[in-house]
Amino acid sequence: xxxxxxxxxxxxxxxxxxxxxxxxxxxxxxxxxxxxxxxxxxxxxxxxxxxxxxxxxxxxxxxxxxxxxxxxxxxxxxxxxxxxxxxxxxxxxxxxxxxxxxxxxxxxxxxxxxxxxxxxxxxxxxxxxxxxxxxxxxxxxxxxxxxxxxxxxxxxxxxxxxxxxxxxxxxx
Amino acid sequence: xxxxxxxxxxxxxxxxxxxxxxxxxxxxxxxxxxxxxxxxxxxxxxxxxxxxxxxxxxxxxxxxxxxxxxxxxxxxxxxxxxxxxxxxxxxxxxxxxxxxxxxxxxxxxxxxxxxxxxxxxxxxxxxxxxxxxxxxxxxxxxxxxxxxxxxxxxxxxxxxxxxxxxxxxxxxxxxxxxxxxxxxxxxxxxxxxxxxxxxxxxxxxxxxxxxxxxxxxxxxxxxxxxxxxxxxxxxxxxxxxxxxxxxxxxxxxxxxxxxxxxxxxxxxxxxxxxxxxxxxxxxxxxxxxxxxxxxxxxxxxxxxxxxxxxxxxxxxxxxxxxxxxxxxxxxxxxxxxxxxxxxxxxxxxxxxxxxxxxxxxxxxxxxxxxxxxxxxxxxxxxxxxxxxxxxxxxxxxxxxxxxxxxxxxxxxxxxxxxxxxxxxxxx
Numbered sequence: 001x002x003x004x005x006x007x008x009x010x011x012x013x014x015x016x017x018x019x020x021x022x023x024x025x026x027x028x029x030x031x032x033x034x035x036x037x038x039x040x041x042x043x044x045x046x047x048x049x050x051x052x053x054x055x056x057x058x059x060x061x062x063x064x065x066x067x068x069x070x071x072x073x074x075x076x077x078x079x080x081x082x083x084x085x086x087x088x089x090x091x092x093x094x095x096x097x098x099x100x101x102x103x104x105x106x107x108x109x110x111x112x113x114x115x116x117x118x119x120x121x122x123x124x125x126x127x128x129x130x131x132x133x134x135x136x137x138x139x140x141x142x143x144x145x146x147x148x149x150x151x152x153x154x155x156x157x158x159x160x161x162x163x164x165x166x167x168x169x170x171x172x
Numbered sequence: 173x174x175x176x177x178x179x180x181x182x183x184x185x186x187x188x189x190x191x192x193x194x195x196x197x198x199x200x201x202x203x204x205x206x207x208x209x210x211x212x213x214x215x216x217x218x219x220x221x222x223x224x225x226x227x228x229x230x231x232x233x234x235x236x237x238x239x240x241x242x243x244x245x246x247x248x249x250x251x252x253x254x255x256x257x258x259x260x261x262x263x264x265x266x267x268x269x270x271x272x273x274x275x276x277x278x279x280x281x282x283x284x285x286x287x288x289x290x291x292x293x294x295x296x297x298x299x300x301x302x303x304x305x306x307x308x309x310x311x312x313x314x315x316x317x318x319x320x321x322x323x324x325x326x327x328x329x330x331x332x333x334x335x336x337x338x339x340x341x342x343x344x345x346x347x348x349x350x351x352x353x354x355x356x357x358x359x360x361x362x363x364x365x366x367x368x369x370x371x372x373x374x375x376x377x378x379x380x381x382x383x384x385x386x387x388x389x390x391x392x393x394x395x396x397x398x399x400x401x402x403x404x405x406x407x408x409x410x411x412x413x414x415x416x417x418x419x420x421x422x423x424x425x426x427x428x429x430x431x432x433x434x435x436x437x438x439x440x441x442x443x444x445x446x447x448x449x450x451x452x453x454x455x456x457x458x459x460x461x462x463x464x465x466x467x468x469x470x471x472x473x474x475x476x477x478x479x480x481x482x483x484x485x486x487x488x489x490x491x492x493x494x495x496x497x498x499x500x501x502x503x504x505x506x507x508x509x510x511x512x513x514x515x516x517x518x519x520x521x522x523x524x525x526x527x528x529x530x531x532x533x534x535x536x537x538x539x540x541x542x543x544x545x546x547x548x549x550x551x552x553x554x555x556x557x558x559x560x561x562x563x564x565x566x567x568x569x570x571x572x573x574x575x576x577x578x579x580x581x582x583x584x585x586x587x588x589x590x591x592x593x594x595x596x597x598x599x
Contacts, residue, residue, distance in 0.1 A: 001314035001315070001318055002257045002261070004311060004314070005253060005257070005284055005287075005311050005312075006250070006253070006254070006257075008288075008307065008311055009249070009250065009253075009287050009288060009291050010250075012291055012295070012297075013246060013291060013295075016295045113298055114296065114298060115298055116296055116297075116298040117296050118293045118296055155295055155296070156295075156296040157296075
């Protein structure tokens with residue numbers, strides 16, 4: 001029982017640390033919205049710009065799992081290469097498992113899995129306010145999530161607003 | 173009850189109703205002494221303290237200590253769990269008291285949840301509440317049998333019910349294919365310990381609490397069996413209450429008071445409530461329709477029917493030793509009326525109202541025959557609520573309604589007065 005309880009959490013830590021150490025880093029452009037989770041603290045829900053894949057194949061089923069393959073542009077931003085219902089064993093691109101939202105207008109929409117960023121509760125609120133203020137001024141923000149992806153495992157490590165970590169941006 | 177007897181002993185000795193020796197024998201029989209009472213209190217406060225510490229740690233950790241480096245956060249995540257395991261191991265190996273075992277179990281339970289929560293927070297894992305709860309519950313299942321702790325049974329039961337609520341209720345983007353199977357599978361573990369406790373014949377208040385918690389868990393979680401049509405939900409609940417009532421009439425519960433017999437209380441009151449709800453025509457007309465016999469909920473209803481029938485058969489075989497009550501058959505009658513109701517809702521409505529009236533009258537008669545004021549007033553309450561319910565779907569003038577209520581109220585007073593008078597004349 002003791003070993004099982006320790007190993008269960010330790011193996012998650014090992015998997016994520018291995019992914020971070022792989023240096024396979026992607027930037028995903030986002031626009032944050034702020035909810036709360038009582039067991040795990042205040043969090044920001046991230047809404048990504050990459051959320052659809054254009055295809056004429058209308059056999060995609062809602063709420064099913066699929067695999068999104070990404071490459072990077074010259075600035076390190078993630079570029080969706082393809083969306084597949086099955087794993088592609090010969091692909092050279094890293095992938096994450098996503099949930100299909102729906103198929104409409106020749107495009108299949110999906111939800112990326114790393115959409116929750118936990119912060120100190122007071123900072124989470126201020127982060128939301130900061131973003132909304134800048135949004136009201138119609139100032140286009142360069143907001144993106146820093147995600148490490150390796151062999152299907154993903155780890156969200158930071159959210160950057162105009163070149164500054166969201167934790168530091170709020171502190172200012 | 174036993175504490176009242178113990179407290180009355182000094183007065184009885186003083187008035188020479190019993191001797192000192194008999195008083196000591198009575199005190200020993202109920203197993204209470206000041207030492208036992210204070211030990212029980214100590215255990216309770218120990219558990220409360222451990223619970224508060226565990227919950228407090230979770231809330232503090234949820235505050236997000238952004239300024240700590242990751243390694244410190246990971247140490248803080250694992251430390252309470254390791255400490256809890258060490259204390260529990262020490263308590264078991266050194267054969268420490270119940271207080272130690274119970275407190276350590278509660279602390280470890282919450283520490284495991286804390287560890288999973290904090291690791292998820294550190295790595296910003298999005299996972300939903302149900303997968304978090306499931307991991308927490310599964311990792312703590314061994315506590316039930318390793319420590320034999322009664323707190324572990326209660327905690328597991330509460331969290332398994334919470335898991336069922338999270339996983340099985342409400343609108344879902346993605347249909348959950350694990351419910352209800354996972355809920356019932358998880359329930360088997362604390363159920364095993366519960367049955368062990370019953371068989372051990374331990375005189376503990378925790379068993380009485382569990383006689384309520386298990387049926388309440390099933391009551392709350394039953395809707396997870398409903399996939400599509402809610403109409404069969406009424407049948408499922410009526411069958412479940414029938415199962416509860418028949419469990420409450422088993423030989424084990426015969427000498428138990430109503431407070432100690434959650435099954436009988438919930439079975440009886442629940443049946444009456446369900447019958448009162450379906451006594452309204454609109455329920456049959458609009459909600460109990462389009463019943464699909466190939467559905468998951470119908471399958472669950474049939475399982476409940478089988479369990480209830482087996483229990484009833486057991487009681488029928490034992491009818492020489494114990495009377496069978498009409499209430500024990502209600503779930504079968506409801507099934508028949510339900511089948512009729514699918515074809516003709518008016519007939520079903522009328523039959524349900526007749527059934528309720530019969531139940532009320534039977535309860536009044538039984539209360540009057542046995543001088544049981546609770547049963548007498550329970551029967552009158554059933555009839556009162558039945559009549560009051562009919563005010564909502566019939567056109568009766570306010571004056572007439574008022575007159576009916578006056579008559580009912582007068583009936584309450586008269587029945588209680590007459591029975592009290594009869595009881596006093598018999599003494």
